[in-house]
Amino acid sequence: MPPWMPSQDSLPMQHDRSLSEYDIAVIAAWMEAGAPSGEAGDYVEPEAHYNLAEVRADQILQLDEGYMPEEGVDDDYRCFAFTPDVDVPVFLTGYDFLPDVAAQVHHGIVYLVDDSALADITRNDGADGRPGWSCYTGTGVNSSREEFVGTWAPGTLPTLFPAGTGYKVLPDDIFIVQIHYNLLQGRQADRTAVHMQYEAGDSDLLKLATFELQGPVEIPCPTGVEGEQCEREWAIQRATELYGENWINFRPDHLLNECGQTITDYADNVGEDATTHCDYDIPLPLTVLGAFGHLHELGKSFQLELNPDTDDALMVLDIPAWDFHWQDRYQFQEPLQVTFGDVLRMTCNWDNTLSDDPRYVVWGEGTRDEMCFATLMVIDPRP
Known part of the structure; x- marks a missing residue:
């Protein structure tokens, strides 16, 4: 089970995976006793304490071919552009960021920009002969609207936004996925994917911002x-x-x-x-x-x-x-x-x-x- 990092001093959180004081005491007593094995016949399967969110893949943001990170550097920030596969406005209500070569993906961010960024994207994308473009400290493009809609770092689980909410996505918008590749452990071609879940744009959802x-x-x-x-x-x-x-x-x-x-x-x-x-x-x-x-x-x-x-x-x-x-x-x-x-x-x-x-x-x-x-x-x- 993934550990729960926030302390009890934090606001109460959804999907809290922390152990109770009783659970901690039971585990501590078991360890102090030398971690003895129990009787197999006495085992009772515990009730599920937490289930991972299930994100529907209405669209998958993924390169057709793997991106080979830049050679001769420790860190490579790369941006990739994807067009929403929608004909009408929708709400983004969840996402699941799936690193391909996990050892070299330090973090990822999904930005949503409007079509005012199209000229910069067209000029930058593939200009050095490789997919995407270099983009330290942001998207590397100018746009009149830029929204930070998703993020991933080691330990981030599939994400569904709070019920009744979502980020508004228009057909002419563009997703930009920024991936930070850390190459201290090696360099491999990567096809990280992001699953995107949508709901109808005329739904009575509240619009999110970051x-x-x-x-x-x-x-x-x-x-x-x-x-x-x-x-x-x-x-x-x-x-x-x-x-x-x-x-x-x-x-x-x-x-x-x-x-x-x-x-x-x-x-x-x-x-x-x-x-x-x-x-x-x-x-x-x-x-x-x-x-x-x-x-x-x-x-x-x-x-x-x-x-x-x-x-x-x-x-x-x-x-x-x-x-x-x-x-x-x-x-x-x-x-x-x-x-x-x-x-x-x-x-x-x-x-x-x-x-x-x-x-x-x-x-x-x-x-x-x-x-x-x-x-x-x-x-x-x-x-």
Whole structure:
């Protein structure tokens, strides 16, 4: 059974797979007794505690031929465009992201863009003689409407959106699937697939939208590790050379400025326990249905908290023991209502001693870089 990462301090979640205190005590007592075998005749099959969502494959987004990731790099971000197989508007009500070569698929994102992106897609797609196009930090195309409708990272399960909701998809829209290939374990042709489930566009469904949150990443070298690679400016120069102009919105000073901070706010950060946070002012009343957090392999913990440092503080999502291999898009049992004037704080915590090549780490696209990132699934407030 996949582990359940949110703590009991989080909002109550749908599909909660956590063990009860009684279950934990039974397992602990069994282990303390030496894990004895029971009598085969006494076995009673347990009731199903959790069933995986079954996503209907009304359309499958998949390349006709495998994509061979770029040679000579550790990380390759590639985007692929797919046209919705619909003649009338529909709602996307679920998806299942199925990595082909799982060892090299770090994460995937499904974007929905309108046809204003068609010129850029036509120009970029296959321009280097290979399927798709390179796309660090987003889709790499301009569009008047871009929606983040699906995400996958190790541990993400098949996803059905909350009952009565979906993302509106028009016949002229375009899906862009961005896949981050991490190639430290090798390089193979990949045909990752995404199953898409639709409902009729004239259904009485509420339209979904996604809010994205980014926070600073400032992770010093562990105590006792010294050298040029432990300098912040070295880390910034490295990321600039790797990611170029596309990285501009994730430059460390830009992220700090967006969060109303400076680097001096993190003067006491140490590599063994590096923490950053960002407070977001809620701009209008919103109905929030779920949340997703994302760190990389140095992650220790992740939190989203509403109105921190007040009497009304509410922990939305608390993952106290981060595991890169078990990430999911969590849905609340009851909608969370937030309004203008509320503050949402995202806090990320890392341990740089987990790295086999310690250096100062800033926001970056590679698996050995780090992120402090979240999405909120909300009822679309736009008409």
